[in-house]
Amino acid sequence: MDGLKIKIFFSSSNPVPAKDGFIGFFPKPTLTKPEPNMEWDNGRLGACISVIYIITYRQGKENYIPMKFILILCLLLLDQSDDRKAEREKMVKDQIANRGINDPAILDAMRKVLRHRLVPENQKQDAYQDSPLPIGKGQTISQPFVVAYMTEMVKPEKGMKVLEIGTGSGYQAAVLAEIVDEVFTLEIIPELGQKAERDLKELGYDNIHVRIADGYNGWEEHAPFDAIVVTASPDHIPPSLISQLKEGGRMIIPIESGGLSQQLVLVEKIDGKIHKKNVLPVRFVPFTRSKE
Numbered sequence: 001m002d003g004l005k006i007k008i009f010f011s012s013s014n015p016v017p018a019k020d021g022f023i024g025f026f027p028k029p030t031l032t033k034p035e036p037n038m039e040w041d042n043g044r045l046g047a048c049i050s051v052i053y054i055i056t057y058r059q060g061k062e063n064y065i066p067m068k069f070i071l072i073l074c075l076l077l078l079d080q081s082d083d084r085k086a087e088r089e090k091m092v093k094d095q096i097a098n099r100g101i102n103d104p105a106i107l108d109a110m111r112k113v114l115r116h117r118l119v120p121e122n123q124k125q126d127a128y129q130d131s132p133l134p135i136g137k138g139q140t141i142s143q144p145f146v147v148a149y150m151t152e153m154v155k156p157e158k159g160m161k162v163l164e165i166g167t168g169s170g171y172q173a174a175v176l177a178e179i180v181d182e183v184f185t186l187e188i189i190p191e192l193g194q195k196a197e198r199d200l201k202e203l204g205y206d207n208i209h210v211r212i213a214d215g216y217n218g219w220e221e222h223a224p225f226d227a228i229v230v231t232a233s234p235d236h237i238p239p240s241l242i243s244q245l246k247e248g249g250r251m252i253i254p255i256e257s258g259g260l261s262q263q264l265v266l267v268e269k270i271d272g273k274i275h276k277k278n279v280l281p282v283r284f285v286p287f288t289r290s291k292e
Contacts, residue, residue, distance in 0.1 A: 087128040109178035154227035165215035166231035170196035186215040214290040234287035
């Protein structure tokens with residue numbers, strides 16, 4: 001079997017093998033882009049961190065991999081390790097399923113998406129709490145239940161193309177991308193949109209397309225959309241979003257309803273007519289427009 005024979009060494013310069021230092025054979029590794037949310041069990045991660053040096057035996061030759069590359073690899077694997085799966089399971093059970101969200105695809109998506117990888121460093125410890133969190137620039141990542149609820153309202157399924165207005169952290173887009181074929185998401189704040197795009201790519205989402213633009217005008221070149229999810233609150237439904245919604249499509253959008261109150265509104269296009277229904281009182285950040 002072609003593979004790696006692993007030895008432990010005490011020094012990276014002029015290495016000397018530890019006595020009986022072989023710790024086993026492992027399949028030949030292929031360093032490719034990880035699958036979305038790839039999780040490493042503690043055994044594999046522990047083995048990686050325990051390895052000081054690796055020798056690859058090929059055709060009778062020993063190829064030493066420099067220590068700095070091994071350390072970098074271990075750090076990368078550590079970053080990919082998922083020691084918060086239990087927190088996500090608890091989040092889904094207590095905050096989402098127990099409140100009436102029962103679509104298996106949505107519950108599974110909420111279990112998979114690494115929310116703690118999409119929030120600022122100083123918010124990671126609270127990533128799975130039952131509350132929204134600040135992500136900078138006056139914006140927030142929505143409460144997990146609200147994300148699940150809005151997702152359920154548009155009835156996502158495989159084969160769909162969804163437009164999101166307000167990328168923010170990228171969390172809502174990631175949840176949708178676990179279910180539908182493609183997500184097109186618009187963010188007006190460049191710093192947030194660029195960070196979300198980087199984070200989503202690092203997590204392996206190649207079916208999310210991020211654009212820095214005013215969401216009021218939608219994304220006409222990719223319309224019509226099977227569903228539209230709006231994560232900021234305007235005082236009316238933008239006409240462009242209605243026109244870009246596919247026949248039979250659904251849109252979920254928070255609308256200002258006077259004072260500090262907002263209503264989450266479900267919009268459906270049926271036989272060319274628009275049907276609206278208030279479904280939940282909410283509080284979202286204001287819908288930001290371009291100053292140009």
